[in-house]
Amino acid sequence: MTDQATDSEAVETDIPGKPTSASRTTLSHIMTHSDTNLLGTVHGGVIMKLVDDAAGAVAGRHSGGPAVTASMDEMAFLEPVRVGDLVHVKAQVNWTGRTSMEVGVRVLAERWNESAPATQVGSAYLVFAAVDADGKPRPVPPVIPETDRDRRRYQEAQIRRTHRLARRRAIRELREQRAAEGLQD
Numbered sequence: 001m002t003d004q005a006t007d008s009e010a011v012e013t014d015i016p017g018k019p020t021s022a023s024r025t026t027l028s029h030i031m032t033h034s035d036t037n038l039l040g041t042v043h044g045g046v047i048m049k050l051v052d053d054a055a056g057a058v059a060g061r062h063s064g065g066p067a068v069t070a071s072m073d074e075m076a077f078l079e080p081v082r083v084g085d086l087v088h089v090k091a092q093v094n095w096t097g098r099t100s101m102e103v104g105v106r107v108l109a110e111r112w113n114e115s116a117p118a119t120q121v122g123s124a125y126l127v128f129a130a131v132d133a134d135g136k137p138r139p140v141p142p143v144i145p146e147t148d149r150d151r152r153r154y155q156e157a158q159i160r161r162t163h164r165l166a167r168r169r170a171i172r173e174l175r176e177q178r179a180a181e182g183l184q185d
């Protein structure tokens with residue numbers, strides 16, 4: 001991963017931009033007994049798989065080809081999901097770099113036994129890298145935020161990008177310093 005970029009990075013590309021709405025996707029799934037943990041509620045890993053699937057569909061649609069998950073962060077589980085609940089996983093591209101995209105995901109559950117509006121049960125941010133046939137990163141179209149909410153998400157994604165790069169750089173420097181001091185691991 002390159003960690004030279006900053007939050008003010010301007011990505012130069014000849015690829016025409018694509019609006020957020022062009023790739024926004026919702027994946028819906030009814031939870032069954034095979035999705036549960038020992039407590040009888042839905043296993044977090046089942047939700048994470050749906051999150052990765054929905055985000056991957058968005059990344060593929062936005063970039064016009066294959067894209068791989070580079071990272072998943074800030075996966076939050078806000079409320080338990082139960083067997084029978086209809087889960088909706090809503091994903092959109094929040095931000096684009098040169099070859100990577102941040103996809104924001106919201107997880108909502110419609111309770112099987114309530115006629116109430118869907119409850120938000122989770123959220124996550126994933127970074128996908130678009131790749132070519134050899135698995136090498138390839139450029140992506142810049143995302144064009146369309147609404148005030150899209151623009152807020154774009155700005156927040158830039159903050160997360162800056163923090164990811166800074167954390168990675170700080171850890172690498174610490175390890176280099178420890179190695180220079182002759183410390184083992």
Ligand SMILES: CC(C)(COP(=O)(O)OP(=O)(O)OC[C@H]1O[C@@H](n2cnc3c(N)ncnc32)[C@H](O)[C@@H]1OP(=O)(O)O)[C@@H](O)C(=O)NCCC(=O)NCCS
Pocket residue numbers: 001002005068069070071096097098099100101127128129131135136137164
């Ligand atoms: C993701 C991957 C393609 C990056 O390859 P790389 O040789 O490190 O390439 P780069 O350093 O040029 O990174 C490519 C882009 O991804 C971003 N990126 C790479 N690793 C990242 C990470 N851990 N977190 C966030 N972004 C990351 C880079 O910032 C860069 O973005 P930019 O071009 O928009 O600035 C490579 O690490 C890979 O194939 N990983 C496995 C992915 C996979 O199999 N996922 C499924 C899990 S089973």
